Amino acid sequence: MLLIIVTLAYSCKSISATNSNTKKNNSKSISENKSEEDNTTYFKATGNEPFWELKIGKEQIIFTSLIKGKESIAFATAKPIRAMDANVKTYKVKNEKSSAVISIQQIECQNSMSGIISPYKVSLEIKNNTDSNTQKIEGCGKYITDYRLHDIWVLEELNGFKVFITDFQKELPRIEIHAEENKFMGFGGCNSISGSLFFENDLLRFNNITSTLMACPENNKEDKFVKTLQNTTSYSIKNNRLTLSNPSGKLVVFKKVD
Template sequence: MKNIFSLLLLVSLMAGCKSTAGKTVEGQTTSEYGTQEDEMTNYFTATGNEPFWALKMGNDKIVFTSLISGKEKLVFPAVEAIKAMDANVKMYKLSNDTSSVTVTIQQLECQNSMSGAISPYKVSVEIKNNSELEAKKLDGCGKYNTDYRLHDIWVLEELNGFKVFVTDFQREFPRIEINSSENRFMGYGGCNSISGSIFYEKGLLRFSKVVSTLMACAPGNKEGEFTKALQSTTTYSIENNRLTLSNPSAKLLVFRKVD
């Protein structure tokens, strides 16, 4: 009986020591990349193992934490990416008073060596202490955190620079509902229901894999014009409860946030 009690106690302790990744802790969902708050304040997060390291990239600062020599935390000012011409590869050159770091982010499927989780970006880090001659090289996986402000329902107000009216569509204004945590959207195109995926990186937003129902639309319905503009989007801005979608050529769509 004593042995059974000891075994149960050991199992209980082991369960208590498990990672909280993917679980809710004090109202926040955590993952291998951190908490929801981390994802809201950082546009890109990455981690690696053996030794463990973490990277959090925000608009104001970039923070690198590792267990290379004890617990090391390095803070760098934010810098612009150096972009490759022929591939989705970005390089960041970071430096402060004590260290220099080169971060390379490549759009390539990456598997965490411990959890087995699949991420869309491969990340490599070269870190050099200013007092040392050689840099340490680390590999890991990462992801862009889609702007949480997009997570809402948006109703169309302008299309290709012109105000829209209900008479431009079947029965009501087009709308999209964006799920930023799943990078998906659904809504109404002005005649048919629509849905699809969003691709997000810092400063980049694309609506892709757009599908719709096949209801016949009345003559003059501008659904086709709307969906074409949606799929031509590359950038966005949010201000005064308005979501503006654009590309380098023009402002395409303006939506109003609704509850």
């Protein structure tokens, strides 16, 4: 009898442990999938009357709405057509059942219900292939800054050369990026610096850079560092390193710090 009780207790413990591990694995999987989705979707837009949402990702463009017959439509991502005289991108996409023309214009846009201001106005013309009428709707959107940028980064290389504290004053330059607010702050090597980020998919710019006005030694490389930030147009993240570049090549390398 004692043996049976021990066996049952062990079995219950094993099942409990298995269920616990399964829950942990499921939670981990959901978290990983969410991070992957967040990193894949780089532009989101919404509109009202009727409500609709648009997500543009690296592989898919997904449109969901309360419009009858257009509740959920997925398209393969296409390269946008850029206007020559304005910051306007147009996507022309289609699948077996539907087609759409999506225009994204860089102009302030206010949500008609919430009043929230977004940096882009979005216009859609969407239709089912069996319909003769096109649904025309408008809304507001914004690019989703890569969440991996949100961290503190300390300078490691500048214009192809490793940097040392002696190149600056007291400590190495660093930047702290706040991806959600598209802002950054930090230390330039002599002065405190801050500014804003402009992000569009893989395009990254450091804008409106300001600094304190402390006089710096002649051998301090702060000016060169700030200039590289101003000249940045692209980035990559690998092995806890943030590399900033432009069409001429690599500009700086930062190391992630906790």
